[in-house]
Amino acid sequence: MPVLVAVLDADVLVPIVPCDFLLSAFDLGLYEPVVSTAVIEEVERTLAEDFPNLTPEAVRYRVEAMRSALEDQLVTPDPDAAPDAVNAKDRHVVAAAQAGEAAALVSNDRRLRGQVTTAADGIDALSLDEFALRLWKRSPKDVNRVIDALVAKRQRPPVTRAEMLDALAGPLPSLIAAIRSMRESTF
Amino acid sequence: MLTAEERDRVREALDRAGGRPRVVTADGTVLDLPEPVAEALAEVLEAAADGERPLVLRSPDDLTTEQAADVLGVSRPTVVRLIDAGKLPARMVGTHRRVTLADVLAYRAASAERRHEALERITRQAEDLGLYD
Numbered sequence: 601m602p603v604l605v606a607v608l609d610a611d612v613l614v615p616i617v618p619c620d621f622l623l624s625a626f627d628l629g630l631y632e633p634v635v636s637t638a639v640i641e642e643v644e645r646t647l648a649e650d651f652p653n654l655t656p657e658a659v660r661y662r663v664e665a666m667r668s669a670l671e672d673q674l675v676t677p678d679p680d681a682a683p684d685a686v687n688a689k690d691r692h693v694v695a696a697a698q699a700g701e702a703a704a705l706v707s708n709d710r711r712l713r714g715q716v717t718t719a720a721d722g723i724d725a726l727s728l729d730e731f732a733l734r735l736w737k738r739s740p741k742d743v744n745r746v747i748d749a750l751v752a753k754r755q756r757p758p759v760t761r762a763e764m765l766d767a768l769a770g771p772l773p774s775l776i777a778a779i780r781s782m783r784e785s786t787f
Numbered sequence: 788m789l790t791a792e793e794r795d796r797v798r799e800a801l802d803r804a805g806g807r808p809r810v811v812t813a814d815g816t817v818l819d820l821p822e823p824v825a826e827a828l829a830e831v832l833e834a835a836a837d838g839e840r841p842l843v844l845r846s847p848d849d850l851t852t853e854q855a856a857d858v859l860g861v862s863r864p865t866v867v868r869l870i871d872a873g874k875l876p877a878r879m880v881g882t883h884r885r886v887t888l889a890d891v892l893a894y895r896a897a898s899a900e901r902r903h904e905a906l907e908r909i910t911r912q913a914e915d916l917g918l919y920d
């Protein structure tokens with residue numbers, strides 16, 4: 601199966617558990633992410649806004665670790681290459697998809713997805729949930745490995761698989777419904 | 788790609804061979820394969836049964852960027868980017884870039900280690916700061 605290359609928008613890397621899911625799915629080879637420096641900077645800004653209790657040092661620590669995990673996935677896009685129909689502030693995301701030859705753009709921004717669907721040929725605009733479901737359809741076994749890896753990583757306190765599925769059910773409802781329905785039909 | 792039915796057939800063949808495939812000739816003679824060959828063949832069958840594309844590399848030297856991408860599980864443009872950034876050594880053969888399997892495997896191991904270490908830091912910090920609560 602050819603590797604699925606997907607550009608990630610900042611809004612899918614900010615929420616904590618979905619970010620873990622995306623990074624672990626990359627680590628286990630389910631897809632190949634592409635990000636731009638501008639996206640990483642936006643993640644840093646948004647983390648500071650969404651988590652006001654975090655110190656600037658804590659935000660920087662998290663973002664530096666993300667940057668390290670994604671170091672070789674960084675592309676330098678030319679925003680001018682993005683279609684004119686795309687909103688100016690989001691052009692760098694579409695340009696990153698073009699620079700990385702990504703087949704998918706993952707964003708929870710409905711307006712951006714609409715613009716990409718209309719104006720950017722060859723790039724599938726997907727919400728995070730749709731993207732996760734696509735990974736599942738490509739390989740349920742591999743997505744289960746991701747869930748197992750997420751459970752195994754958590755130590756303080758440990759979490760069960762059921763608790764992990766509950767935590768992912770909010771941001772990834774279609775994926776978790778598919779996982780649960782398969783387990784129910786299996787047992 | 789194999790169909791689901793073909794994958795099942797491969798899985799059955801692998802199961803019936805007990806994970807140690809052998810060759811049966813047209814006249815029914817069973818030929819045992821040397822251990823490394825049997826293991827490699829079992830790997831190929833296992834990958835096919837899982838719906839993956841088995842990759843057989845005969846020469847440890849001179850991979851194309853496409854082959855390097857297959858080994859790394861990334862796209863070819865990413866391999867080209869790694870070469871251009873000096874992260875994956877390459878040499879030119881005519882107008883084509885070539886890399887060695889040893890360099891590709893060394894890069895794969897180093898990048899996996901860096902990634903694991905980064906993901907570990909992210910999880911530990913999130914736990915310490917109560918970000919999962």
